[in-house]
Amino acid sequence: MELLKIDHIEKYYGSRSSLTKAIDDISFTVDKGEFTAIMGASGSGKTTLLNVISTIDRVTSGHIYLEGQDITELKSGKLGKFRREKLGFIFQDFNLLDTLTAFENISLALTIQKLPHDEIEKRVRKVAEELGITEVLEKYPYQMSGGQKQRVASARAIVTEPSLVLADEPTGALDSKAAKQLLERFNYLNSERGATIMMVTHDSFTASYAKRVIFIKDGKIFNEFNRGNDSRKEFFNRIIDVVTLLGGDVSDAL
Amino acid sequence: MLFKLSLSNIRRSLKDYAVYFFTLLIGVAVFYVFNAISTQTAFLKISSDTHEAVDILKTLLSGMSVFVAGVLGLLIVYASRFLMKRRHREFALYMMLGMNKSKISALLLTETLLIGLGSLVIGLPVGIGLSQLMSALVAGLFEADMSEYRFIVSGGAVLKTCLYFGLMYVVVMLFNSFMISKSKLIDLMNSGKRSEKPKLKNPVFCVLIFIVAVLMLGYAYYNVGIATKVLSQKKLYICIIMGCISTFLIFWSVSGMLLKTVMSMKKTYFRGLNCFTFRQLSGKVNTVVVSMTIICLMLFLTICALCASFSLRNTLNSNIREFCPVDVEYELAIGNYFDDLTYCDIEEAYAEGGYDLCENLSEYVHINIYKDRGFTMSALIGDKKDEQASKYRFLISDFPETIVRVSDYNKVMELYGRDTLELGEDEFIVVCNYSESEDVRNHFMSKGMELNIFGNTLHSKYDKCIDGFLFMSAQRSNNGLYIVPDDAVDESGRDMDYVFGNFNTDDPDEKAALSAAEHKRYDEVREAFHNNHGEDIFGECVTRDELKASSVGLGAIVTFLGLYLGLVFLIACGAMLALKELSDNVDSAPRYAMLRRLGVEEKDIERSLLVQSGLFFLLPLLLAALHSIFGMRFGLYVLTVFGNTGLGPSIALTAVILALIYGGYFLITYLCSRSIIRERKEL
Numbered sequence: 021m022e023l024l025k026i027d028h029i030e031k032y033y034g035s036r037s038s039l040t041k042a043i044d045d046i047s048f049t050v051d052k053g054e055f056t057a058i059m060g061a062s063g064s065g066k067t068t069l070l071n072v073i074s075t076i077d078r079v080t081s082g083h084i085y086l087e088g089q090d091i092t093e094l095k096s097g098k099l100g101k102f103r104r105e106k107l108g109f110i111f112q113d114f115n116l117l118d119t120l121t122a123f124e125n126i127s128l129a130l131t132i133q134k135l136p137h138d139e140i141e142k143r144v145r146k147v148a149e150e151l152g153i154t155e156v157l158e159k160y161p162y163q164m165s166g167g168q169k170q171r172v173a174s175a176r177a178i179v180t181e182p183s184l185v186l187a188d189e190p191t192g193a194l195d196s197k198a199a200k201q202l203l204e205r206f207n208y209l210n211s212e213r214g215a216t217i218m219m220v221t222h223d224s225f226t227a228s229y230a231k232r233v234i235f236i237k238d239g240k241i242f243n244e245f246n247r248g249n250d251s252r253k254e255f256f257n258r259i260i261d262v263v264t265l266l267g268g269d270v271s272d273a274l
Numbered sequence: 275m276l277f278k279l280s281l282s283n284i285r286r287s288l289k290d291y292a293v294y295f296f297t298l299l300i301g302v303a304v305f306y307v308f309n310a311i312s313t314q315t316a317f318l319k320i321s322s323d324t325h326e327a328v329d330i331l332k333t334l335l336s337g338m339s340v341f342v343a344g345v346l347g348l349l350i351v352y353a354s355r356f357l358m359k360r361r362h363r364e365f366a367l368y369m370m371l372g373m374n375k376s377k378i379s380a381l382l383l384t385e386t387l388l389i390g391l392g393s394l395v396i397g398l399p400v401g402i403g404l405s406q407l408m409s410a411l412v413a414g415l416f417e418a419d420m421s422e423y424r425f426i427v428s429g430g431a432v433l434k435t436c437l438y439f440g441l442m443y444v445v446v447m448l449f450n451s452f453m454i455s456k457s458k459l460i461d462l463m464n465s466g467k468r469s470e471k472p473k474l475k476n477p478v479f480c481v482l483i484f485i486v487a488v489l490m491l492g493y494a495y496y497n498v499g500i501a502t503k504v505l506s507q508k509k510l511y512i513c514i515i516m517g518c519i520s521t522f523l524i525f526w527s528v529s530g531m532l533l534k535t536v537m538s539m540k541k542t543y544f545r546g547l548n549c550f551t552f553r554q555l556s557g558k559v560n561t562v563v564v565s566m567t568i569i570c571l572m573l574f575l576t577i578c579a580l581c582a583s584f585s586l587r588n589t590l591n592s593n594i595r596e597f598c599p600v601d602v603e604y605e606l607a608i609g610n611y612f613d614d615l616t617y618c619d620i621e622e623a624y625a626e627g628g629y630d631l632c633e634n635l636s637e638y639v640h641i642n643i644y645k646d647r648g649f650t651m652s653a654l655i656g657d658k659k660d661e662q663a664s665k666y667r668f669l670i671s672d673f674p675e676t677i678v679r680v681s682d683y684n685k686v687m688e689l690y691g692r693d694t695l696e697l698g699e700d701e702f703i704v705v706c707n708y709s710e711s712e713d714v715r716n717h718f719m720s721k722g723m724e725l726n727i728f729g730n731t732l733h734s735k736y737d738k739c740i741d742g743f744l745f746m747s748a749q750r751s752n753n754g755l756y757i758v759p760d761d762a763v764d765e766s767g768r769d770m771d772y773v774f775g776n777f778n779t780d781d782p783d784e785k786a787a788l789s790a791a792e793h794k795r796y797d798e799v800r801e802a803f804h805n806n807h808g809e810d811i812f813g814e815c816v817t818r819d820e821l822k823a824s825s826v827g828l829g830a831i832v833t834f835l836g837l838y839l840g841l842v843f844l845i846a847c848g849a850m851l852a853l854k855e856l857s858d859n860v861d862s863a864p865r866y867a868m869l870r871r872l873g874v875e876e877k878d879i880e881r882s883l884l885v886q887s888g889l890f891f892l893l894p895l896l897l898a899a900l901h902s903i904f905g906m907r908f909g910l911y912v913l914t915v916f917g918n919t920g921l922g923p924s925i926a927l928t929a930v931i932l933a934l935i936y937g938g939y940f941l942i943t944y945l946c947s948r949s950i951i952r953e954r955k956e957l
Contacts, residue, residue: 076871104873115868119553127544132874137544176872 023216024050024073024184029082029092031068031239042068043079044239050184055210055217057230059263065239066220067188073218074107074186075099087183104132108177108185112192114169116161122148122172123157129176147179150213151205167198171205178215185209187219191226203229224263228256235262242266276377280384287360292946294353295393297849301346302397302435304845307405308335308342308838310431334835339438342842347442349846354386354446356853358453360860365454366462379451386450390443394436401435402427475560477537480530487523490516499904502911518571521897525566528893529556547874547882550865555886558858559893565854566894569847573898573936576840576847577928578905583836584924585910587829593749594825598818599690601777601785602792603746604631605813607770613673615812617642617768623811627802629795631773634788638775639689641682644767645674646727651754654718677727677756678744679763686744686774695740695757702732703757706739711753715739725756728764746774746816748825770813789817844932847894848939855887859947866951883947891940895932 031043042065050056060066071077073084075091084091086106094102108129109115116125123144130140148154151171156164164172170190177185187206191199207229209215219230227233229252235242243262247255284291368378406425494513497505505513533556537543543552559566606623607615621640624631632638650672683705684694695703702725706712716738725732743752777788796815803811866879910921 074871100870100873100875102873103871107873109871115864115871117550117553117865117868119557119865120549124549124553128547128550129872131544131546131549132869132872132878134546137540140544 021052022049023052023054023087024218025083025085026073027083027085029072029079029084031065031072031077032080041239043072045082046236046239046241047082048234048241048244050216050218052216053210053214055206055229055231056219057227057233058218058220058236059222059224059227059233059259060236060242061222061266064236066222066236069236070186070188070218070220073184074109075102104129104180106183108180108182110170110173110177110185110187110190112189114161114166114173114193116169116173116176118161121158121160122153122164122168125161125172126157126176126179129180133180143179144175147175150208151175165198166194167201170194170198170202174202174205174209178209178213183216185215185217187217189221189223190219191221191223196225199226224256224259227259228252233259233262235266237266276381276384280381280388283364283381284385284388287357291357291389292942294357294853295389296942297349297353297845297853298389298393298439299397299400300845301349302393302439303401303404304838304841305339305342305346305438306398306401306428306431306435307408309339309434310401310405310408310428335838338835338838339434342838343438343442345842345846347445349849350442350446351449352850353853354450355453356857358450360857362457362462365457366459369459369462375454379454382450382454383447386443386447390439394439398432398435405431475527475530477530477534480527481534483523483527484531487520487527490520491524494520495904499907502908505908517901518567521570521901522563522567524897525559525563525570525893529559532556547869547878550869551882551885554862554865554882555889558854558886558890562854565850569850570894570898570901572843572847573894574901574905576843577898577902577932578909579836579843580840580928580931581902581906581921581924582909583833583840584927585921587833588924590748590825590829594818594822597743597749598746598821599692600746600774601818602635602775602789603816604773604792604796605745605770605816606772607812608807608809609812610810612812615769618771618811620771620773623803624799626806627799629799632775634777634792635773635775636778637689638773639685640771640773641678641685642771643682643769644677644679644763645769646677646767647674649675649677649725649727651675654723675754675756676769677758677763677767679760680757681760683744683755683757687742689774689776692742697735697757697759699759700730700732700762701735701759702762703735704739704754705742705744705757706752706754707741707743707750708753709750712739715754725758727756727758727762728767730762732758732762745772746818746821748821786819789819792817793820840931841935844935848936851891851894852939852943855890855943856946856950859883859950863951879951880948883951884944887940887944887947891936891943895936 026046026048028045028047029043030041030045033040033042044065046065046069058066058069068077072079072092075094079092082092091102116122117128120128126144126147127140130143135143144157145154148157151174153168153171153175156168156172161169161172170193174190177187190206191202194202203226206217206219210217210231217230219226221227230247232244232246234244243265245258245262250258365378368381369375405428494516497509498513498517533552536548536552543549604620606618606620608618609615621631652672654675680695680697687694695705697703704715704719706715719734719739720737722737723734725734739754742755743750744755745752777785779785779788792815800811803809866883869879870876
């Protein structure tokens, strides 16, 4: 089932004399339950793409539909409601509130939807169990490791059961072991919970956990393919091939 | 190049600097206004007696301006330290680019200089403008004539302001240079990134400490505000110290206590942004316990100073209206001591010196009082003396009591426009208006009292004193007069002779001139009498103008100092809170950006910010207001001698001033904070 439809979007920065096309006519669709990675070098437009999907930024032209609703047409008054009900965010630097405990950080996503307290408690405990962070729930961010923080952030992103989870370089600040653990959790959330995840990364290893990869270069889609029945290892090799093809930029980043 | 960089730095961080600059500006303006008082008043037509008050005020103000300069200096150092912290990463960048520390110091020096010059250039005109308004206030306070007033600038005050503030800026520069020379590059670089370790306190311990603090405060409140009458000086000091300590403890524990309470109400805590809001607030309060305590105590002093000074002034003014109903009172007797006088007709004494006492009076009453040597308060109380001696020792004297014939009393009352009295054959009435004396007299009169004077026995008409007075005064000071039937006195008991009257003019200027002339005339009569008889005259001439001048002068000085100190303290408090709140919100800006991404509505974020700022400003004010209620009760008790009319309007006026300045700071802080957390929307 089609969840997200990107329809010929463009995003320009700057004035007429010095125009930068951050996104130059991109179209694709994401089905419900898909785990998509978007790859590209710095400046390729992948973060801009994530920003326009998350309604943090606006497109210059084109349309984005989520569950059939055109989010580029949303009034600014409706954006908050849209974000807290339909989207979940995971950031490179976790973005947890350092004054709140893990439990409070996760519950914040629910309290702003004005859910009853018992319901909040139940859902936070459940998602914490799934992500293996039950024992750190009463801790503050400064008392946790990077991996734990990112799992708390992930819990916050999915506890509202959003239509789409957006992750921006989620493994960027993690060591390889923590990164692997996190990605395995993503896989679990995707396959067991049916969460639709869209992840931006420049790391081939991270991308190889996804089921589908879209490559972006200079604001355009360069290539895309599905994992199909490949093992993760085979999929990783295919990704590396494309990255090599892409040329210097991405291999620099590797 | 350095200059250009400094200028662009200031322009860039204009928002951070706004509160700092605003504070400097008000500081300069207030400092100028109060130092310009002496020049401003020179053009006002004030009576010579009031001029003395103005002179005292000037001396006090110049002393106090040193103290105020100290307070403002501390505030400026505090504010600049905040700004420095904000810019650590900027300094780190300069250092990494190869700028050495002395260059950075020079950069800061230029910035401070620019800001300082700016504050003086803008602040002085503001101050000059305000001081014209202040002149009107002074004129009102001293009841001066404004007709010859014109716009003036006080060179001395301008110079003094520049000097003091120049000195303060030099201190700030030294402080900044010292700080830069001490700092390490790595610390500067990491200063923005530190993941703040929240200062956590054991909530149960917090609740415990809070209860202890409340109990301590309750004890101090009870002693100072309710059991005031038995409060010894030593105990007062103990209570003050306890008040300060408990204030500190309350701020130390309040955030933990509040958080614990709110957290236990899970329905409220886990609703909307409440959990975020209270965590933020508790973090804020926890890091500024000492500042909060100082701010709260300063607010307390401000409220008391403003309230007490307004109230005192109102009281003094209304006292003059009530207790000085005529223009002049002459009193005269022969002798040297208050309790050993010989009667002498005052008009005759004047005539003897070649004067007509009544030549300037349109209407007057001539009476004399009586005294029976054996009739003193202590004799009257007799054996009951010991019982009450400890409580009212200073009121029970061995001086003969004052006795007035009822017809004489009524004549004066008719002149005063007050109620007259009626007496039966063997009755008497005690007239009194000093509350302490009234208490002790009522105490004895309630048991029934008999009077034996000049061989007559009289009974009290009432079982308590009647409110009233005979002699002119600036306050309630009549501690008791016996009004007796005309034939109950013996001419041998004649004591002081009195004339009460009004001048035969309505013009205030002419009245003032007459008032001075009458004093001079009395002295001449005194001298002539001494030359003629070899005996001294006891007594004086009391005019309303003179009483008014000394009383209003006192009121004006107190009001003025109260206003000055109150304003400076208020500004300091407001600025400290505003700076802390703003710098906290700059640090918190990413958190708000985060909340927006989570989909929190803008109005919810603004409400959370409003609650945070509001409670942050309200907490010290609430405690200070509570302190003030009991502090004022004590103040009123101390000031009973002046009476305490007009407390309501004083409190209202104080509230208006508080609302304007403190509320103004709150509003500016909230609006600035809102734009700070908004500006990083596109993070």
